[in-house]
């Protein structure tokens with residue numbers, strides 16, 4: 001029978017999952033770096049709190065998609081180390097989830113930064 005784990009060990013394992021994914025997944029590191037740059041830009045352009053909240057939401061979406069993609073890749077490699085049609089479907093769909101999240105994040109970023117950047121450049125109406 002499984003013993004109930006305490007919160008400390010649950011949190012530690014989850015943190016280990018994030019940390020080991022950061023070490024092994026280059027794309028995740030790129031997304032985290034992009035998120036830091038975007039948040040610094042949001043501070044520079046003094047974006048309103050609601051816009052920053054929206055940015056945090058899409059950043060969380062992209063990073064969550066990356067972590068789930070990493071989990072699916074590992075599970076597929078364990079279950080199907082050889083080429084398999086279903087392994088391809090699983091990995092491609094997981095990669096597609098990251099792409100979809102990142103594409104929408106870029107669109108939202110453009111929508112939020114367009115006005116402040118134009119005003120900063122003096123190209124506003």
Ligand SMILES: Nc1ncnc2c1ncn2[C@@H]1O[C@H](COP(=O)(O)OP(=O)(O)OP(=O)(O)O)[C@@H](O)[C@H]1O
Nearest residue numbers: 025027073080081082083084085087088091092095
């Ligand atoms: N066991 C497999 N069976 C069939 N196709 C596979 C298999 N493993 C990988 N592939 C194909 O190769 C692609 C790349 O898979 P891989 O595991 O190398 O991930 P990746 O894109 O390199 O991810 P990352 O760079 O995040 O590690 C998959 O999207 C899939 O199309």
